[in-house]
Amino acid sequence: MVIILARRIAQAVLVLLLVALISFAIFRFVGNPVENILGQEATVQDRNEMIERMGLNDPIPVQYARFVWDALHFDFGISYRTAEPVAELIASRLPATLELAFISALFALVAGILLGIFTAISRGRFLAGLVMTTSLVGVSLPTFLIGVLLIWLFAVELGVLPSFGRGDTVRLGFWETGLLTASGLKSLILPAITLGLYQMTLIMRLVRSEMLEVLRQDFIKFARARGLPERMVLLRHALRNTLVPVTTVAGLQLGSIVAFAIITETVFQWPGVGLMFINAVYFVDIPVMSAYLLLVGTLFVLINFIVDLLYLAIDPRIRDRNLRGGG
Amino acid sequence: MTSPPVRPSEKPAGAPESAPTSVSASISASISASRLQRALASDFVYDFTRAPIAIIAGLVVLFLFLVAILAPLVAPTNPFDPASLNLMNGFTPPMQANMFTGESFVMGTDDQGRDLLSAIIYGLRVSLFVGVMSVLLAMGLGVSLGLIAGYVGGWLDNLIMRIADIQLTFPSILIAMLIFGVLRGIIPPDLRDEMAIFVLITAIGLSEWVPFARTVRATTLVEKEKEYVQAARLIGLGRHQIMWRHILPNVLGPVLVIATITLALAIIAEATLSFLGVGAPATEPSLGTLIRIGQDFLFSGEWWILTFPAITLLALALSVNLLGDWLKDTLNPRLK
Amino acid sequence: MTAPLLEVSDLSVEFPQRRQRLQALDRISFTLEAGEVLGFVGESGAGKSLTGAAIMGLLEPPGRITGGRITLQGQRIDGQAESVRGRRIGMIFQDPLTSLNPLRTVGDQLVETIQLHLGMDAGAAAQRAGELLDEVGIDRARIGAYPHEFSGGMRQRIVIALALAPEPELIIADEPTTALDVSIQAQVLALLRRLCKERGAAVILITHDMGVIAETTDRVAVLYAGRLVETGRTAEVIAAPRHPYTKGLMAATPNLDLVSVDTVLPQIPGSMPSLAALPPGCRFHPRCGDVMPVCRRTAAPFIDGVACHLYGAQTQEAG
Ligand SMILES: Nc1ncnc2c1ncn2[C@@H]1O[C@H](COP(=O)(O)OP(=O)(O)OP(=O)(O)O)[C@@H](O)[C@H]1O
Ligand SMILES: [Mg+2]
Numbered sequence: 001m002v003i004i005l006a007r008r009i010a011q012a013v014l015v016l017l018l019v020a021l022i023s024f025a026i027f028r029f030v031g032n033p034v035e036n037i038l039g040q041e042a043t044v045q046d047r048n049e050m051i052e053r054m055g056l057n058d059p060i061p062v063q064y065a066r067f068v069w070d071a072l073h074f075d076f077g078i079s080y081r082t083a084e085p086v087a088e089l090i091a092s093r094l095p096a097t098l099e100l101a102f103i104s105a106l107f108a109l110v111a112g113i114l115l116g117i118f119t120a121i122s123r124g125r126f127l128a129g130l131v132m133t134t135s136l137v138g139v140s141l142p143t144f145l146i147g148v149l150l151i152w153l154f155a156v157e158l159g160v161l162p163s164f165g166r167g168d169t170v171r172l173g174f175w176e177t178g179l180l181t182a183s184g185l186k187s188l189i190l191p192a193i194t195l196g197l198y199q200m201t202l203i204m205r206l207v208r209s210e211m212l213e214v215l216r217q218d219f220i221k222f223a224r225a226r227g228l229p230e231r232m233v234l235l236r237h238a239l240r241n242t243l244v245p246v247t248t249v250a251g252l253q254l255g256s257i258v259a260f261a262i263i264t265e266t267v268f269q270w271p272g273v274g275l276m277f278i279n280a281v282y283f284v285d286i287p288v289m290s291a292y293l294l295l296v297g298t299l300f301v302l303i304n305f306i307v308d309l310l311y312l313a314i315d316p317r318i319r320d321r322n323l324r325g326g327g
Numbered sequence: 328m329t330s331p332p333v334r335p336s337e338k339p340a341g342a343p344e345s346a347p348t349s350v351s352a353s354i355s356a357s358i359s360a361s362r363l364q365r366a367l368a369s370d371f372v373y374d375f376t377r378a379p380i381a382i383i384a385g386l387v388v389l390f391l392f393l394v395a396i397l398a399p400l401v402a403p404t405n406p407f408d409p410a411s412l413n414l415m416n417g418f419t420p421p422m423q424a425n426m427f428t429g430e431s432f433v434m435g436t437d438d439q440g441r442d443l444l445s446a447i448i449y450g451l452r453v454s455l456f457v458g459v460m461s462v463l464l465a466m467g468l469g470v471s472l473g474l475i476a477g478y479v480g481g482w483l484d485n486l487i488m489r490i491a492d493i494q495l496t497f498p499s500i501l502i503a504m505l506i507f508g509v510l511r512g513i514i515p516p517d518l519r520d521e522m523a524i525f526v527l528i529t530a531i532g533l534s535e536w537v538p539f540a541r542t543v544r545a546t547t548l549v550e551k552e553k554e555y556v557q558a559a560r561l562i563g564l565g566r567h568q569i570m571w572r573h574i575l576p577n578v579l580g581p582v583l584v585i586a587t588i589t590l591a592l593a594i595i596a597e598a599t600l601s602f603l604g605v606g607a608p609a610t611e612p613s614l615g616t617l618i619r620i621g622q623d624f625l626f627s628g629e630w631w632i633l634t635f636p637a638i639t640l641l642a643l644a645l646s647v648n649l650l651g652d653w654l655k656d657t658l659n660p661r662l663k
Numbered sequence: 664m665t666a667p668l669l670e671v672s673d674l675s676v677e678f679p680q681r682r683q684r685l686q687a688l689d690r691i692s693f694t695l696e697a698g699e700v701l702g703f704v705g706e707s708g709a710g711k712s713l714t715g716a717a718i719m720g721l722l723e724p725p726g727r728i729t730g731g732r733i734t735l736q737g738q739r740i741d742g743q744a745e746s747v748r749g750r751r752i753g754m755i756f757q758d759p760l761t762s763l764n765p766l767r768t769v770g771d772q773l774v775e776t777i778q779l780h781l782g783m784d785a786g787a788a789a790q791r792a793g794e795l796l797d798e799v800g801i802d803r804a805r806i807g808a809y810p811h812e813f814s815g816g817m818r819q820r821i822v823i824a825l826a827l828a829p830e831p832e833l834i835i836a837d838e839p840t841t842a843l844d845v846s847i848q849a850q851v852l853a854l855l856r857r858l859c860k861e862r863g864a865a866v867i868l869i870t871h872d873m874g875v876i877a878e879t880t881d882r883v884a885v886l887y888a889g890r891l892v893e894t895g896r897t898a899e900v901i902a903a904p905r906h907p908y909t910k911g912l913m914a915a916t917p918n919l920d921l922v923s924v925d926t927v928l929p930q931i932p933g934s935m936p937s938l939a940a941l942p943p944g945c946r947f948h949p950r951c952g953d954v955m956p957v958c959r960r961t962a963a964p965f966i967d968g969v970a971c972h973l974y975g976a977q978t979q980e981a982g
Contacts, residue, residue: 015493026505030512140645142595144602145637148622152633156625163626218761224721225756226776226825227749236775237764244766252496259501266603281508281605284516289508300496316809317765 004312012305017068019297024067027077027290028056036080036286076291081283086291090273095175096166097261097272103188104196104261105254112200113246116207121234123212132208135201143260147194147267154190162187164269195264199253206249211242244314251307255300381653387646391639395452402445407610421631435631437620443631446617447639453613454643457527458594462586464532465593469539470582474570476540477547488544491537500596502534507605520608527606531596538585546578580658587651594644614640666737668865669695669718669833673731674741676710676717678938680725685938687713689889690731692965697832700856700866702880702897704873704912706935709886711869715835718867719754720744735833750780753826753864755855757838759819763810769796769821770806773828780829795824799854816847823855827862834859837869852879873916877901885909888935888946895968905969907951945972 027033034050035042042050051057055066070076076086115135119128138146155163167183169176178184214220215238223233262274269275273292280288312319394401404411421435421443434443476484494502507530514522550556551574559569600606601615609616614636621633676688688710695701703711716722718733720741733741740747756762764772773792777783783791793803799820801813810818819839826834839855840848856879859866868880876883876897883900885893885908893906904910911931933950936942942949948958955972963972 018493026509026512030509140648141641142599142644144599145618145641148618148625148633148637151622152625152630218756218758219764221721222754222756222762222822222825223764225719225749225754227745227780227829228775229745232775232779237767241764241766255496256498259498262501262504263599263603277504278603278605281504281511284508284512286512289505289512293505296497296501304496315766317811320809320811 005309008305008308012301015301016298019301020068020071020294021064023071023290023294023297024064026293027067027287028060028063030286031284033286037078071291071294076294077287079280079285079288081280081285081288086287089276089288090291090295091174092176093271093273093276095177096270097258097265097274099177099179100188100191100195100264100270100272101254101257101261103192105199105257107192108196108199108203108253108257109250111196112203112250113207113243115200116204117211117234117239117242119204120208120211120215131204135204138197138201143194143198143263144267146197147190147264150190150194151267161190163190166271191264191268191270194267195257195261198260199250199257202253203246203250207242207246210245211238214238214241217241240314244311247310247314248307251303251310255303258299259296380649384646384649384653387642388650391451391643391646392455394448395455398448398452402442402448404442404445406441406446406449420629421635434635435629437629437632438624443635446612447614447636450612450614450617450636451639451643453524453607453611454594454597454615454640457524457531457597457607457613458590460528461531461535461593461597462590464528465535465589466539466582466586468532469536470543470575470578472536473540473543473578474547474574477544478551478566478570478574484544487540491540494534495537499534499592500599503530503596503600504603504605506530506533507600520610523606523608524611527597527600530600531593534596535589535593538589539582542581542585543578546581547574550574550577584651584655584658587647587654591644591647591651594640594647598640598644614643666734667694668697668699668736670734670737671714671718671731672733674714674717674728674733675730676713676722676726677729678726683939686729686941687726687889687938688717690965691886691891692731693884693891693894695833695865695867698860698863698865699882700859700868700880702876702883703867703869703886704871704876704883705886707871708888708935708937710889711886712837714886715754715837715867715869717741718744718835719748719752721748721754749776749831750829751831752833752835753829753831755819755822755826755834755836755839758842759815759822760842762822763818765810768807768809769813770808773806773821773825776825776828791828792824795828796821798858799824815843816851819843819851820854823851823858827858827864830862831864833865833867835867835869838871839868840875841871848875873901873912885912888941889938890946890962890970891965892947892971893969905974906947906971907953907973908947911950945970 033054033056034047038046038050055063058066074087076090078084079086079089082089115131119131122128141149151163154161162183165187166178167185167187168181169178169184170180171177178188220233220238223237224230228236258274261270261272262277264270265272265274266278273295276288277292279285280292399405419436423435434447436442437446472487476487507526510526510529511519514526519526547570556569556573559573564573597606597613598615598618601613602619604619607613607616609620612620617636618633618640621629621636624630624632671694672692673690674688674692675686675690678685678687691710691714693701703714705711713722713726716726717728718740721744722728728741731741732739735747735751744752763769770789770792773795774785774788777788777791778785781788781791789806793806796803796806801817801820801824805812810821813821823839834855836855840851843851852875855866858864868875870876880897882894883897884891885900885906887908893900893904893909900909901913904913908931911929914929915931931950936946936949942959944960945951945958945962948954951958953973957972963970963974967974
């Protein structure tokens with residue numbers, strides 16, 4: 001077990017270093033860092049001083065190592081646009097994104113699994129068909145249009161929900177949360193649905209097809225033949241086996257929720273890291289872009305890692321295969 | 328509809344190939360008979376339910392392409408010609424006479440008094456141009472890399488496919504945004520708007536090559552072992568000739584399907600980027616740009632500025648998607 | 664006279680389809696006494712598994728019972744099989760590799776069944792599960808192991824333990840050894856027979872293998888295209904098969920005593936018709952060597968253990 005763990009961690013670190021390499025390349029070679037910080041009017045002496053201070057004359061591997069070292073200490077440089085440290089910028093905006101992503105993921109998972117089970121066990125009924133058809137439309141709509149549509153319906157026509165921002169927030173230490181106020185929660189509804197809808201649909205369809213697959217299997221037939229009541233067959237035998245493959249896909253989908261938050265945050269002017277990233281792209285704020293890539297990359301690698309472990313925990317067959325392979 | 332379970336596994340496991348009893352002989356006979364019946368029945372249903380949708384989707388795509396190509400001929404006005412704009416015409420609702428000038432527009436006008444129908448036709452042109460060009464880029468790159476990875480193999484194969492794997496873990500829209508940002512950083516600021524369309528094409532193209540490469544590689548690996556390729560090798564044809572002349576034609580079917588599906592993705596990606604303000608510039612608005620502009624007028628009641636571009640985009644993306652689905656089922660290649 | 668353990672009379676099963684209704688079972692009747700072993704044979708698709716599924720109330724929709732009755736000790740169970748499923752009638756399927764939930768330990772699955780049917784607390788149920796494992800020849804220490812940690816033969820033993828756990832009066836075993844390695848088929852079959860005998864449980868054994876029928880069963884029922892064509896004491900049917908289909912089956916079976924590898928066995932020509940294209944009259948007549956004009960027109964009634972016009976005339980004269 002320890003060996004598997006070590007190997008997985010080594011893999012994850014390797015991918016992370018690769019992501020860091022790309023981040024570093026962007027940070028170092030796109031545009032001219034010195035000019036961007038000092039402006040075009042700076043004297044040659046100022047420039048040389050800056051080059052020296054940033055260590056831009058050192059060998060590239062040394063610079064890369066320093067980049068990684070700094071990143072490990074949450075030092076991502078200074079934003080070209082606002083001249084703030086990027087780390088502070090991210091720290092002030094990350095809670096907004098994480099709260100949005102968390103609620104969306106929760107929505108996607110809970111609604112996706114419930115609807116998936118429902119459409120699987122009531123296959124052929126009208127309501128299940130309706131859900132499936134609607135979900136097809138949901139998948140083909142681009143995220144930003146879903147957001148616009150929701151704004152039009154709930155903010156413009158009905159006027160019941162806010163169309164932008166986070167509402168009132170409360171500070172808990174360094175964390176600014178919108179989950180504790182009524183207006184914060186209300187502001188969260190539309191963005192969370194917009195962001196979660198696509199993943200919800202995917203999870204629903206996946207759960208449905210997996211569940212139908214599992215229900216066709218012999219051990220379900222045998223469980224029924226053993227006299228287990230239908231409720232037990234579904235909950236104890238079908239559901240768990242359905243959720244194993246769903247875990248991987250759902251887990252990976254949750255990672256892309258953070259990435260797709262860029263779109264939702266822009267539509268709803270949600271003050272998170274996604275909006276920060278889009279602004280950075282627009283204003284060519286290279287350090288912010290590079291830090292964002294590092295952040296999202298880390299998140300993806302982390303999620304992949306956790307999903308792998310989860311998979312090991314759930315499926316004894318894989319656990320054994322790995323143990324044998326690893327030992 | 329549940330199909331009768333055909334369970335080939337219920338053949339007696341121990342039965343050798345030369346079936347010793349009539350029982351197992353007729354087992355396999357009856358299995359294959361019912362398989363055939365079901366296959367026929369399902370094809371039958373399939374043709375009648377899917378084909379009309381595919382035909383309609385195809386017609387819609389064709390129509391939109393024609394309109395985009397012929398934009399200068401079919402658009403009522405040139406939306407970028409300042410001379411044709413009359414501010415007094417601003418915010419004219421669709422099919423209504425403007426209260427100052429008395430002019431009327433099929434889809435109304437925007438804040439500048441620009442005819443929305445013309446803007447959409449030109450926007451469609453931009454969207455389709457970006458979509459098609461980025462698919463061509465993705466296809467060129469993906470097919471080449473896939474062929475090389477499959478045919479040459481070794482560390483090159485390893486490298487290409489590893490990059491593909493890593494890229495595939497991230498949503499392609501994120502990759503496109505990153506590439507867009509990087510390219511913007513490389514281009515001198517005063518050229519940024521001018522080159523925005525090409526930057527957009529490169530960004531989307533580079534974010535979508537992986538499916539092409541994977542499929543082409545898989546097919547190449549299979550084709551490589553076939554007799555005609557071995558024969559071509561024996562008569563001394565060069566690597567390049569074999570790759571491009573002999574293997575490539577075999578992967579065209581799957582590639583066409585992927586290209587169609589990717590076109591839908593690219594159109595949506597372009598619209599998304601432009602909607603976010605990091606795509607087509609305001610001087611060359613695409614459908615996504617128009618939707619972004621339209622969103623600002625949602626609250627003040629000028630719904631048409633948003634609605635018509637949005638409907639056009641949906642019709643386009645949906646039709647291309649349906650067409651791709653139909654192609655996929657018809658050609659039925661082993662898509663990864 | 665007490666009622667037989669199981670009585671099936673005129674059981675019909677249909678699969679409604681868009682254009683037609685497939686009649687998969689046509690008026691099947693048979694009885695089974697307590698402790699008796701009844702074999703079901705017939706080609707693939709004859710309806711053997713369906714008969715089992717119908718008794719268990721486990722027909723896959725849209726399949727349904729359209730006629731007849733099933734009684735267990737005089738009590739009707741068709742339409743309310745839940746009350747006896749698992750508890751009084753157990754079932755064993757062909758493929759032990761897929762019959763167990765791969766994600767739960769065998770102990771879990773045993774305890775769950777025991778608790779449900781025998782109302783024991785968890786401790787007692789675990790105790791009982793261990794005893795059952797011992798009985799089927801598996802070390803009870805492995806109660807916490809997952810199915811994939813056992814071989815196919817061992818898994819089928821576990822399946823047998825599971826089916827026997829609630830002490831049912833009847834076990835329906837649907838090709839219980841077909842998927843197993845030839846070398847252990849006999850072992851598993853012997854185990855099943857012994858355990859059922861000890862408990863006085865009756866067995867319906869579904870198989871393709873006339874050899875198994877000969878060795879294991881007291882009586883045999885031959886199915887063809889959804890109809891029962893012959894029943895009787897196993898020894899008598901094997902010694903003197905009456906229906907031409909049974910004769911064909913027997914002739915196609917290697918003689919257990921003097922079989923040699925390259926013996927060419929006669930086969931019944933043709934194949935069983937599909938349910939969608941059943942011939943009129945006797946369903947076997949297109950393949951029958953003794954076919955008579957009447958066979959093409961009407962199906963022979965099931966009289967005296969056989970449904971064949973060859974014998975119908977004598978019976979009618981006698982009656
Ligand atoms: N869901 C279904 N829909 C339609 N027909 C079905 C369905 N299930 C079974 N049948 C039909 O019922 C008939 C009997 O099937 P059954 O499974 O009982 O055969 P069997 O005698 O057990 O064969 P085998 O030896 O292959 O197990 C077959 O002709 C089959 O095609
Ligand atoms: Mg069967």
